[in-house]
Amino acid sequence: MQVRMELTYRTKKGLETIFSSDMMQAGQAIVIAEDMEKTGRIKQLTFIDSNEGSWTYKQLKKYMEEIKTEPHDIIVYFDGGFDLKTNKAGLGCVIYYEQNEKAYRIRKNALVEGLVSNNEAEYAALHLGLTELELLGAHHLPVTLVGDSKVVIHQLDGEWPCYEKELAAWIDRIERKLEQLGITPTYKNVSRKMNREADQLATQALQEIEITSHRER
Known part of the structure; x- marks a missing residue:
């Protein structure tokens, strides 16, 4: 499954902006999201699939675990x-x-x-x-x-x-x-x-x- 990331980024001084990524494989998106979360500056993170369905980080990670053994x-x-x-x-x-x-x-x-x-x-x-x-x-x-x-x-x-x-x-x-x-x-x-x-x-x-x-x- 392919998704794009939509996130709200907050600077140290409290400035906020919204970013949207290109479409990518869900597994890659999870890895990138985990790395970005380490900065502590991500206020909100949502994954959007090709059908415009919305996923939270936990929902997407759970889904990827469930389908791991399936094609x-x-x-x-x-x-x-x-x-x-x-x-x-x-x-x-x-x-x-x-x-x-x-x-x-x-x-x-x-x-x-x-x-x-x-x-x-x-x-x-x-x-x-x-x-x-x-x-x-x-x-x-x-x-x-x-x-x-x-x-x-x-x-x-x-x-x-x-x-x-x-x-x-x-x-x-x-x-x-x-x-x-x-x-x-x-x-x-x-x-x-x-x-x-x-x-x-x-x-x-x-x-x-x-x-x-x-x-x-």
């Missing part, structure tokens, strides 16, 4: 490719997460038939990533979903409308899966270069090269 700080990269000649789609997803104070990476691809466009392949790749999260046991936590398709990202975040029947069906399927897992999504659109791993997995799937990997980073 958390999850980022899912996804990409799909469609071959017009074969009418086959290659799906790729990469999942980064932490558990028991260790960092892990899952790489998975799949070759599928029955899709009709590259956009549909992109949706199917995201659904593949969510299926991997379900197998991982991830549930009831925020997850960042990253793709290079503006159509998919902005249709899912509600910024763009969806008129295609087959894509609307995928949106419904993905939203049901998110609700089933209790996942609060944050959608992020990146360039293809920034989505290189998932793109390569999708390409390898179209070449009938199957990839399944789950290891510590």
Whole structure:
């Protein structure tokens, strides 16, 4: 989970001002907050998550202790490719997460038939990533979903409308899966270069090269 810190700082002479930090991983925010508290000049400290939820120091630290043994700080990269000649789609997803104070990476691809466009392949790749999260046991936590398709990202975040029947069906399927897992999504659109791993997995799937990997980073 990512949070930003909002704090009131008081000088020795009693002057006060309010600071707000950039977003950062909750664990990092706790370490910084602990260090700042040692100055004795922090009058008030609040953590704000990506959904504008407010946390006290004790609440955030307790939450981080509770999820330590569960998969958390999850980022899912996804990409799909469609071959017009074969009418086959290659799906790729990469999942980064932490558990028991260790960092892990899952790489998975799949070759599928029955899709009709590259956009549909992109949706199917995201659904593949969510299926991997379900197998991982991830549930009831925020997850960042990253793709290079503006159509998919902005249709899912509600910024763009969806008129295609087959894509609307995928949106419904993905939203049901998110609700089933209790996942609060944050959608992020990146360039293809920034989505290189998932793109390569999708390409390898179209070449009938199957990839399944789950290891510590």
